[in-house]
Amino acid sequence: MTGVKSTSKIYNVKVILKLFINSIHAMLVKIFCLLTWRQKAKRLSLSKGLMLHLGCGEKHIPGMLNCDCRATRAVDLIMDCRRLSRFKNDSVNLIFANAFFEHLYVVQQQPLLQDCHRVLNDDGAVIFLGIPDFKIIADAYLNEKRGCFQKNFDLFEVSRYTHGDPEHVAGSMRFYFGQLHKAIFDRKYVESLLGKTGFKERRVFNYCYPREYLPLNIGLIAWKGKKTKEVKELLHPFAEYFQDIEEILKQT
Numbered sequence: 001m002t003g004v005k006s007t008s009k010i011y012n013v014k015v016i017l018k019l020f021i022n023s024i025h026a027m028l029v030k031i032f033c034l035l036t037w038r039q040k041a042k043r044l045s046l047s048k049g050l051m052l053h054l055g056c057g058e059k060h061i062p063g064m065l066n067c068d069c070r071a072t073r074a075v076d077l078i079m080d081c082r083r084l085s086r087f088k089n090d091s092v093n094l095i096f097a098n099a100f101f102e103h104l105y106v107v108q109q110q111p112l113l114q115d116c117h118r119v120l121n122d123d124g125a126v127i128f129l130g131i132p133d134f135k136i137i138a139d140a141y142l143n144e145k146r147g148c149f150q151k152n153f154d155l156f157e158v159s160r161y162t163h164g165d166p167e168h169v170a171g172s173m174r175f176y177f178g179q180l181h182k183a184i185f186d187r188k189y190v191e192s193l194l195g196k197t198g199f200k201e202r203r204v205f206n207y208c209y210p211r212e213y214l215p216l217n218i219g220l221i222a223w224k225g226k227k228t229k230e231v232k233e234l235l236h237p238f239a240e241y242f243q244d245i246e247e248i249l250k251q252t
Contacts, residue, residue: 030071030078037077041065049093049121054081055100061237064096069178082108084115092119094234098241099130102164102181109183113197113222122225125234126199129241131218132161133206135186140214148212161216187218194222201227205251208243219248 044050044065053059056066060074068075079086081097082104095116104112116126139145140153147153149160159165166179187204194202199222206215221234231252235245242248 033075033078037065040076045091050091051094051096052092054095054097055103082112084119087119089118090121093121093124095120095126096238097128101128102131102183102185103178105182110193110196113193117198117224120224123228125221125223125229127219127221127234127238129217129219129238131185131190132181133186133216133218134162134184136206136214136216137161146213148214185218190218190220194220199223200225203231203252205248207248209241210243212243
């Protein structure tokens with residue numbers, strides 16, 4: 001029994017030490033971001049214009065201001081990505097997010113889109129990708145179509161897309177509610193949201209993520225003013241998220 005207790009104490013010390021190190025690292029990242037994000041934002045504004053990457057997680061996109069609520073390796077600015085209050089009116093060229101919008105509560109969706117509209121300049125656009133389409137998910141399940149992760153599109157796959165599979169994310173007990181999808185979507189609902197937020201031009205489309213077999217994802221592009229860039233030009237920098245951009249162009 002003494003050996004078991006000793007091993008347990010060592011394990012607890014390791015866990016506590018790891019948590020302490022992670023906390024120190026997060027604090028240092030926060031301080032660094034706090035001191036440097038404005039300089040990077042200014043530099044980006046003077047070059048190709050300020051472009052925001054919301055909910056970046058561990059994905060750092062060069063040439064963008066990568067924003068997240070967590071102190072990740074990819075982040076430039078730690079902030080509540082549901083609110084863009086720190087950015088001035090007409091100050092942003094592009095707002096991009098992948099697998100982010102479905103993590104908002106319903107009451108937060110329209111206010112964020114309105115805030116995007118506010119901070120974008122007249123030539124600016126917002127691109128949100130990775131929104132699961134419940135209509136296609138339900139059809140795949142009811143018709144027992146081929147699964148993306150398993151042989152058939154079963155309840156596990158339904159839950160993975162509608163809820164986000166938060167149990168299988170590293171540190172899921174800590175980040176469970178953050179990883180959980182808070183709403184379900186279809187194209188009609190997304191169109192209705194955009195229609196309420198003042199965007200003059202908008203495109204909503206379905207697409208396949210690489211190595212997936214069904215167009216389960218909804219993407220949206222919304223221009224604040226006139227459409228100054230074509231869909232293909234806007235989506236090209238984010239080609240890694242699509243199996244085939246040409247299929248998207250047929251819908252837009």
